[in-house]
Amino acid sequence: MERARELAQAVKRAAAELGFSACGITTAEPVAGREALEAWLAAGLHAGMAYMERDPAARCEPRALLAEARSVIVVGASCNAQPITTKATAGEALFARYAGNLDYHDVLKERLRSLRSVLEAAAGGPVRARVCVDSSPLLERALAVRAGLGFVGKSGMLIHRRFGTWLLLAELLVDVDLAPDAPAAGRCGRCTRCIDACPTGAILAPGVIDSTRCISYLTIEHRGGFASEQAARLGRRVFGCDVCQEVCPFNGRAEAIADPAFAPRPATTARTLAELAEMDEEQFREQFRRSPVKRAKWAGLRRNAAAALSCNSPVRDHQRAVVADGELVVADGAA
Numbered sequence: 001m002e003r004a005r006e007l008a009q010a011v012k013r014a015a016a017e018l019g020f021s022a023c024g025i026t027t028a029e030p031v032a033g034r035e036a037l038e039a040w041l042a043a044g045l046h047a048g049m050a051y052m053e054r055d056p057a058a059r060c061e062p063r064a065l066l067a068e069a070r071s072v073i074v075v076g077a078s079c080n081a082q083p084i085t086t087k088a089t090a091g092e093a094l095f096a097r098y099a100g101n102l103d104y105h106d107v108l109k110e111r112l113r114s115l116r117s118v119l120e121a122a123a124g125g126p127v128r129a130r131v132c133v134d135s136s137p138l139l140e141r142a143l144a145v146r147a148g149l150g151f152v153g154k155s156g157m158l159i160h161r162r163f164g165t166w167l168l169l170a171e172l173l174v175d176v177d178l179a180p181d182a183p184a185a186g187r188c189g190r191c192t193r194c195i196d197a198c199p200t201g202a203i204l205a206p207g208v209i210d211s212t213r214c215i216s217y218l219t220i221e222h223r224g225g226f227a228s229e230q231a232a233r234l235g236r237r238v239f240g241c242d243v244c245q246e247v248c249p250f251n252g253r254a255e256a257i258a259d260p261a262f263a264p265r266p267a268t269t270a271r272t273l274a275e276l277a278e279m280d281e282e283q284f285r286e287q288f289r290r291s292p293v294k295r296a297k298w299a300g301l302r303r304n305a306a307a308a309l310s311c312n313s314p315v316r317d318h319q320r321a322v323v324a325d326g327e328l329v330v331a332d333g334a335a
């Protein structure tokens, strides 16, 4: 037990040195959430993400990914490198904050490989491990709750007491016993700001997201064209959506970070919709190298920019998040 505690401490120290904002540990036992996941899939709320249908039971079972797993190290990297402000310039494109610079999948994978080496040195021998970042079939938020990183809010986002909703999650599954953390407590109380502010009404109930309506899904995962009512709700968003995070009061107190991996690059700042809609494939490849925006592909980004350009701002798209009297609120203004 003493050894498990010492190793856990060594892992957490190393995680902080490697640039992770948060690190928690849980066992490799199955996570809760299977019924909720199955109900979500049965209702078709995963839209066109067919990969989500594959073996939902395994998503709750870390040992389906690494049979020998004893512990799961859950890390979070805050992408809160930009101040929360709404770019007011008409015609300017909005990118989700996590997409400001490097692809977090690559960044976090590399840092987790280093963490594994540190653990091997501390444990005095080889460690069987599996690195998971987003695309592995694992319920990352449920694991993060159990590892003490935060609680799941009505927006569906994991909320950390210091970093708010801005943590990007990743895991290192290992065949070593590490002292687990206690699950995190916390709750939204009576707040419903994210539900009220979502431009498409995609938060059907606390924590339940309808991907068919979610702008994040539409601008990143969806292939093909948009129905006019979908295009009409994009506002100026061309890659992802942060509305349900920007209005969250827990983010008003969230610590900003100075991680160069997430400091916005020119390609995602001060870009006009028109510029993006006309960009050629070579420019796209050049400007979004090693960026998560690649996921939308050239055709997807142009489609999003063109749709946003043609969008006639219905009532809710006039809303934007602003800071008033030190508080984040949703106000009317040009979308």
Ligand code: B12
Pocket (backbone or CB within 6 Å): 032, 033, 034, 036, 037, 040, 049, 052, 096, 097, 098, 133, 134, 135, 136, 137, 138, 139, 140, 141, 142, 145, 146, 152, 155, 156, 157, 158, 159, 165, 166, 167, 168, 169, 170, 207, 208, 209, 211, 214, 215, 216, 217, 221, 239, 240, 241, 242, 244
């Ligand atoms: C599919 C997916 C999407 C889909 C569907 C969204 C959704 N809510 O499921 C789309 C494309 C819409 C999407 C959008 C976004 N996503 Co996404 N997405 C995923 C992915 C790949 C799977 C999520 C999943 O399994 N969904 C199915 C539902 C049913 O599961 P769930 O929401 O995770 O809910 C479970 C837990 O929360 C748990 N739970 C809920 N409450 C409680 C309470 C307790 C006490 C416990 C124990 C458990 C628990 O039970 C639920 C059901 O099993 C994960 C990565 C991963 N492998 O987990 C990233 C992930 C959830 N996405 C992430 C991000 C950043 C986003 C966006 C913010 C991106 C953006 N800026 O545009 C938006 C936010 C939308 C939103 N409000 O959720 C992060 C979230 C980080 C965080 N702090 O929460 C993740 C974890 C990726 C990562 N590695 O960082 N995403």
Ligand code: SF4
Pocket (backbone or CB within 6 Å): 197, 198, 199, 200, 201, 202, 203, 209, 213, 214, 215, 216, 241, 242, 243, 244, 245
């Ligand atoms: S990401 Fe945007 S569209 Fe999706 S649930 Fe949050 S506010 Fe709604």
Ligand code: SF4
Pocket (backbone or CB within 6 Å): 153, 154, 155, 156, 187, 188, 191, 192, 193, 194, 195, 244, 247, 248, 249, 250
């Ligand atoms: S905006 Fe309010 S209801 Fe939504 S997650 Fe944040 S605290 Fe919870």
